[in-house]
Amino acid sequence: MKVATGSQAAYVTLELILWALVSTGIFITAAVVDxxxxxxxxxxxxxxxxxxxxxxxxxxxxxxAKMGNRGHDGTRTL
Known part of the structure; x- marks a missing residue:
């Protein structure tokens, strides 16, 4: 039985999706204003x-987020 740790791969996190959207918006805004x-x-x-x-x-x-992530046996998971 596989136990979930609650962490996800970096490419599926909400932070990365928001980063990509906001970065794209910044570059589009800079191009339009320029x-x-x-x-x-x-x-x-x-x-x-x-x-x-x-x-x-x-x-x-x-x-x-990774710093506080511990496994069920008390060891840190990286």
Missing amino acids: ESGGSEGFGASEAWFYVTLLTVGLLISRGL
């Missing part, structure tokens, strides 16, 4: 900065 030609536009450098912040947040949240 096309409008505004002098104070939301350009590529700002878009990459915000996506980098999102990525760091995702990595921290995944690390915290």
Whole structure:
């Protein structure tokens, strides 16, 4: 009998799905605002900065989720 640990593979987590959607939205917004030609536009450098912040947040949240994950025998599962 296989016992579930409650953790999922990284590619199916809600965090990764939201990261992909928000990152795509940031890049689309940067492209649209850049096309409008505004002098104070939301350009590529700002878009990459915000996506980098999102990525760091995702990595921290995944690390915290794995840190508290223990098996039924009291050992940590990685």
